[in-house]
Amino acid sequence: MRVDGGRAGPRRVVLLTVALSLVATACVGPALRDDDYRRKAVASLEQVAATVAGVKIALDASIDDRSFPTATAVNVRRHEDTVAWAHTAFATRQPPPGTDRIRAAVVPVLAEASSIMADVRIAANRTDREELREQRRRLDELTGRLERVLGEVRG
Amino acid sequence: MSALPDHPVHVALRLLDRRVVDADGEPVGRVDDLAFDRDGDGGPRLVGILMGPEALGGRLGGVLGGIVAGAGRLRPDGAGPPEVAIDELDDAGPEVRLKAHRDELPFPRSEGWVREHVIGRIPGATRSSSSGKEPGGDGGGTGPADRPPGGRTSHAGGSGADDGRIRASDLLGTRVVDRDGRSLGRVRDLRLRVDGDGHRIEGLVMGRGVIAERLGYAYGEVAGPWLLAVVMRRAARRTRYLDWDAIDELAGGRVTVRDDGRPYGSREDRS
Amino acid sequence: MKKLLSLTLGILTAVGAFIDIGDLVTDALVGARYGMNLAWVTVLAVIGIATYAEMAGRVAAVTGRPVFDLVRERLGARVALVDLAASFGLTGLLLVAELAGVALAIELATSVSYLAWIPLVAVLVFVLVWRVPFKGMERTYGVLGLAMLVFVWAAVALGPDWGALLRDAATPNVPTGEPVPTYFFYAIALLGAQMTPYEVFFFSSGAVEHGWTAENFLEMRMNVLIGFPLGGLLALAIQVVSAVVFHPVGAEAESVAMTALPVSVALGQVGLALAIVGIVAATIGATLETLMSTGYTIAQYFGWPWGKFEKREQASRFNLVLILVLLAAAGVGLTTLDPIRLTIFAVFLGAATLPFTYLPVLVVANDVRAMGEHRNGRLANGIGSFYLVLLTVVSLAAVPLLVVTTAG
Numbered sequence: 164m165r166v167d168g169g170r171a172g173p174r175r176v177v178l179l180t181v182a183l184s185l186v187a188t189a190c191v192g193p194a195l196r197d198d199d200y201r202r203k204a205v206a207s208l209e210q211v212a213a214t215v216a217g218v219k220i221a222l223d224a225s226i227d228d229r230s231f232p233t234a235t236a237v238n239v240r241r242h243e244d245t246v247a248w249a250h251t252a253f254a255t256r257q258p259p260p261g262t263d264r265i266r267a268a269v270v271p272v273l274a275e276a277s278s279i280m281a282d283v284r285i286a287a288n289r290t291d292r293e294e295l296r297e298q299r300r301r302l303d304e305l306t307g308r309l310e311r312v313l314g315e316v317r318g
Numbered sequence: 319m320s321a322l323p324d325h326p327v328h329v330a331l332r333l334l335d336r337r338v339v340d341a342d343g344e345p346v347g348r349v350d351d352l353a354f355d356r357d358g359d360g361g362p363r364l365v366g367i368l369m370g371p372e373a374l375g376g377r378l379g380g381v382l383g384g385i386v387a388g389a390g391r392l393r394p395d396g397a398g399p400p401e402v403a404i405d406e407l408d409d410a411g412p413e414v415r416l417k418a419h420r421d422e423l424p425f426p427r428s429e430g431w432v433r434e435h436v437i438g439r440i441p442g443a444t445r446s447s448s449s450g451k452e453p454g455g456d457g458g459g460t461g462p463a464d465r466p467p468g469g470r471t472s473h474a475g476g477s478g479a480d481d482g483r484i485r486a487s488d489l490l491g492t493r494v495v496d497r498d499g500r501s502l503g504r505v506r507d508l509r510l511r512v513d514g515d516g517h518r519i520e521g522l523v524m525g526r527g528v529i530a531e532r533l534g535y536a537y538g539e540v541a542g543p544w545l546l547a548v549v550m551r552r553a554a555r556r557t558r559y560l561d562w563d564a565i566d567e568l569a570g571g572r573v574t575v576r577d578d579g580r581p582y583g584s585r586e587d588r589s
Numbered sequence: 590m591k592k593l594l595s596l597t598l599g600i601l602t603a604v605g606a607f608i609d610i611g612d613l614v615t616d617a618l619v620g621a622r623y624g625m626n627l628a629w630v631t632v633l634a635v636i637g638i639a640t641y642a643e644m645a646g647r648v649a650a651v652t653g654r655p656v657f658d659l660v661r662e663r664l665g666a667r668v669a670l671v672d673l674a675a676s677f678g679l680t681g682l683l684l685v686a687e688l689a690g691v692a693l694a695i696e697l698a699t700s701v702s703y704l705a706w707i708p709l710v711a712v713l714v715f716v717l718v719w720r721v722p723f724k725g726m727e728r729t730y731g732v733l734g735l736a737m738l739v740f741v742w743a744a745v746a747l748g749p750d751w752g753a754l755l756r757d758a759a760t761p762n763v764p765t766g767e768p769v770p771t772y773f774f775y776a777i778a779l780l781g782a783q784m785t786p787y788e789v790f791f792f793s794s795g796a797v798e799h800g801w802t803a804e805n806f807l808e809m810r811m812n813v814l815i816g817f818p819l820g821g822l823l824a825l826a827i828q829v830v831s832a833v834v835f836h837p838v839g840a841e842a843e844s845v846a847m848t849a850l851p852v853s854v855a856l857g858q859v860g861l862a863l864a865i866v867g868i869v870a871a872t873i874g875a876t877l878e879t880l881m882s883t884g885y886t887i888a889q890y891f892g893w894p895w896g897k898f899e900k901r902e903q904a905s906r907f908n909l910v911l912i913l914v915l916l917a918a919a920g921v922g923l924t925t926l927d928p929i930r931l932t933i934f935a936v937f938l939g940a941a942t943l944p945f946t947y948l949p950v951l952v953v954a955n956d957v958r959a960m961g962e963h964r965n966g967r968l969a970n971g972i973g974s975f976y977l978v979l980l981t982v983v984s985l986a987a988v989p990l991l992v993v994t995t996a997g
Contacts (some may be wrong), residue, residue, distance in 0.1 A: 210841075217840035221850055230853040230861055233700035238846040335662050335669075336655065337892050344903060348892030371891075372612055384877055412652055420903075429893065433905035440719070480844050532665050543954040543970030545891065545978070 196259040201299045204269045204316050207253040211276050214242045214249075215302055218283060223301045225287070232290040239287040243272045243280040249279040265316055270303075279305055321407035321415075322364075322510070322517055325454035326410065329486060329509040331534045337413040338369060338402075340420040347426055350374040352486035353401055355518065361519030361562035362484050364510060366401040368413065368423060373399035377487040400425040484568075492561070493572045494524050502558065502578055506532070509559070517588055521561045522573070523582060557582045594661050596811055602691035602731035603816020606791065607638075608823050609691035609875030611683065611782030611936040613848050613868060615928055616824050619775050620831025621842035623767070628828060630776050634783035635821035637646040637976045639813050641705040641784075644954045644969055645793040645896050646809040651963045656950060657889035672945040673890045677883055679942060680787045682935040683919045684879040687713070689928030690872035692846040704923060711919035714876050716909060723798050730874030736867030740826040742865075743855035749833045756834075774994040777983055778933050781940030783824060789946060794885045798896055803963060827873040830855065843929050880918075884910045916973045920943040941987035951977060 218239060225235040250273040258266045273312040279301050327333060329352060338347045350373035354362035375387025376399075390399060400423075402416060409415040416423070487510060494502040507523035534540040535550030560579035567574040641912065655661075657676075661669040692706035694893040698734050715728055729813045763772045792813075802810060829852035835842050842848060852864040888895035893905040922928070951973045954965040965973065 201724055202828045203617065213841040214840050215849060217835065217842065217850075220834060220838070220840060221846075224853040227857075228855040230850070231698065231858060234697045234846060234849065234853070234861060234865075236700050238844070238850065238890065241844050241846060330665065335666055337658055337662070345892050345894045350666070369892075374666060374891075378670065382670070413654070426893070429903070429906055432909050437905040437908050527617075533663055533669075534956070540952055540956050542965060543951065545972045546951065546955075568846040 197262055200256070200259055200262045202264060202314060203256065204265050205313065206314045207249045207273060208309055208316065211246050211273060211305065212313070213244045215280075215306055215309065216274065218280070219240045219302050219306075222283070222295055222302070223289075225290075226292060226295055226299065230258045232287070236284075236287045236290075239284045240279070243277075243284045246273075246280045247277050250274060264281065264314060266314050269317055272308050276305055276309070291318060321404070321410045322512075323410075324512055326520065327510045327517065327525065328507045328534075329510060330490060330532060333367075333410060333414070334486060334490075336410075338367070338416065339413055340416050340423065341408065341418060342420070343415070344420055346416065346420050346423060348374075350375050350399070354486070356482050356484055357424055360513060361521075363513070364517045364519075366403045367407070368398045368399045368401050368485065373485075376485070377490075378453065393491075421544045445582065452544065470500050489522070489568075489573070493576055494522070495572055496565065496578060497576060503556070505573060506557070521559055521579075523557060523559055524579065525554065525557040527553045527556075555581075596808055598728050598731065599812045600807055600816045600819070602727045603683050603734060603812040604731070604734065604737075604819045604823065605880060606731075606788060606874065607783070607817055607820025608681075608734065608737055608871045609782075609785070609878075610686045610845075610932050611685075611785060611939075612824050612931045613690065613811075613827065613845060613871070614843075615775070615779050615936060616827035617781040617831040617835075617842040617848035619779055620828035621835035621840060621847075623764060623772065623775065625754050626759040626764060627772075627776055627779055628762045628768065628825060629761050630779040630823050631783060631824050633816055633827070633979075634780050636972065636985060637979075638784045639817045640787060640969060640972045640976065642789055642792045642808060642817065643813045644788045644965065644973065645963045646796045646801070647806065647963055648950060648960065649793040649796040649849075649962070650803055650809060651961070652959055653797060654890060655797050656789050656887065656946060657886045658814055659805050659953050660946065661890050663952055664945070668945075669890060673742070673830065674779055675938075675942045676786055676790070676946065678887050678936055679939045680790070680882050681914060681918060681933060682877050683785065683787065683939070684876060684883065684914065685921045685926075686928050687872050687876040687879055688918055688922050689868055689931075690845060691876060692922070693844075693928065694849075694865050694868040694872060697846055697849060697861075702923065705972050707919055707922045710873075710876070711915055712838075714873070714880065715912070715915060717873075717877060718880065718915075720730055723795070726877060727795070727874075730870045730877070733870030736863045737823050737871055738825060739852055739856065739863040739867060740830060740858050743852045743860055744826045744829040744833070746855040747833050747851070748829060752834065754829060768994070770990055770993045773986070774937070774990050777940045777987060777990065778937040780983065781936035781943075782941060783821070783940070785936065786942055786946045787879050787937050789950070790882040790885050791878045791954070792896075794881070794889075801895055805932060807897060834990045838894060843911045844956040880911055882902040883914045884908075900961065937991065938987065940980070944984050947973075947977060947980065 221230070221235055223236045223240075225232065226228040250270075253273060254270050267313045279298070283295075283298045283302070321383070322333075324338060327467060334349050334352065336349045337345055338349060340513060341348050347369040349367045349371060351368035352368045353368055354363045358361045371386045372389050372390030375383040375385070375390060378386060407414060408417045410473045414503060432438050492505050494505060496502060503524045503526040503576050509523060510517040511520040523539050530550040531551040533550065535554055559582035560575055560577075560578040560580045564576050564579065565573060566576050590943075607972050645656050648659065657673070660672055664672065688710055689703060691710045692703035695701075695706045695710075696703040721729070780865075792898075796809060799805070827848065831842050831848070834840075834851040834854050835847075840847075842850075849861060849864045849868065852860040856863075884907045885895060887893075887910050888904070893906045894904040898903050923927055951965075951970075953959055954969065955971075957964060
């Protein structure tokens, strides 16, 4: 068994591990944490806005009979999953102190997006054109709200 | 007459890892290692090529090599990797061609086993081909595993330099040190020369890098492209060559030598 | 006349071989996200793959040895084993993605979840491998893959501002608000999707299966020099339609459904039907090619007999590998692992392994003893060297980029 020279090594490793885990668990200054939370909020909103933009194109194609009902249904289903995932991921994130305003603005609009997407999926599966038109209109409104909240959170 | 060319041969570049085909040109394996005999005067004499996972595993070393070699030892006889004597080679050019037909060889056993127990049992497996190139009488049941070895091949014993036998892998990659224990790099290649009706190791190529020797740039055997040649020749500028006679001892996983050889890779060194 | 037909079919096959799930996913994705700002990658990739495929095809025709044979011979048992593990693993991942791609395209037409189609597609692929001769197999999906031309038609029908697209393509920049590392992440993914290692494994092994010799150089070069650029044109068309329809409104395209959507927008149901046929054909072709490539790499490393049809009795271990890999791929495909992320991951890392695949090809193509008068000329060596340097840089940058961008 070696006694000498073998002790500084492990201790350094332990220190390094502790330091790294502090960084990794975001045990850092509050300003940094706020910033991180805000960035996550913006990313979630952008993700949902991009998804909604795609769904609108798919619905337009479907309403004009340019697509197959099956393809539209599949497309909407995928996007519904994406929105639902973005919503859950952000809503379940623990907000750091002082960020409640961001959370209060973002979570409702994400929840609404998620619920509208479910309605869109139901309409797409039924291939009911009137209902699709109605959902298409709601998506336009949703885009407006998403952009407004994005502006608030960014500003 | 030997199947190897008359000029000096660098084995890592020109012989090891080459594809081995039977008399019909069908692949039967690769040159996984080389067997040498330390008889008579001069360097060890090339006596055969070793094939199969056991030989390959021994060369790879480490845990992975152990696994590969273990797969090779699943054979019932456990007699060591199959060895084909050097005078059973028809040609050793870009690929190694055996004089024997694959049905006369006792290996690869796994091919026959898989054919018999798995592939041959799937419907449609033995449908004859449209080109009709298939040799007759080899459908399904009778694989090489059922045939007698035919006396053309033997099995190499265990690895190690003690029984007068030595493998290429015992030398390649081994550290070279001088009498004071100073490192001169590792053995990267073995140079063979014609000796009577066979080939003997004439000397070792040593280097600190790997790639330049392995790819043939160190000996000027591959010339281009320009960019690679420049980079590789730079990498190979410390490549050295050492006569077999200058070796003091080959033991303990290293080669002890009495002088540090000479630079290698000039035009005259090309094989 | 027959010769001409054979040449044409060969070219079609090369076109079909170029487009696979990697292209379908990444082209649409970067088109939507970056407009035509990554089009230069496709030009780069086509020249690179054509150069190395021609080299590998020439070496295979002269020496009878395909790429992984050379990898083992020139890099030695150990380095080649690492290369084998990486190439085999990534080609296997891509196989999972191709299988899922076929299933996703069928899902578009049926609305039945792709997970239900994966086992059926796997059975179909097994039957194709087991029953259909090599040439017939290649040509069937090559010709059906022509339906992919619908993307070119759609690009024309959309009537974009070609001048603006061309300007974007000619003066690429990172769009504002987009992080630079992510831009390069997708540049590498696109490069990997279009220069996938399995393409040269398959092309060179195919050259041996066809029994090509120096007399077939014309056919081989036509395949490479016309087929691959045409494939690149298709890839650009996918980028264009995606850039025109999605980029201005900021929509994301991260699914096979979204890849096909611009064709609906441009051409309606007929276009969509053609697109689905094309995507199914291209991904089935790629499924077969990736599957065969996993078998080729292993068999060539160990020196086993290999070959698709003529040598079934002799190549039993090769065929066993194909069956096991196909089963495993179908199994992984059924785990609901996101096939799109999997694709991006596989093509990205595939780009990182390219230097190991191409180096032995370049070296052997310069080996006087092996190649004689057919060794590389200055052009092949110049372009080949350039790409070797480029791909080495890509390879070194790949892992840090993967960490920084957390895979896009």
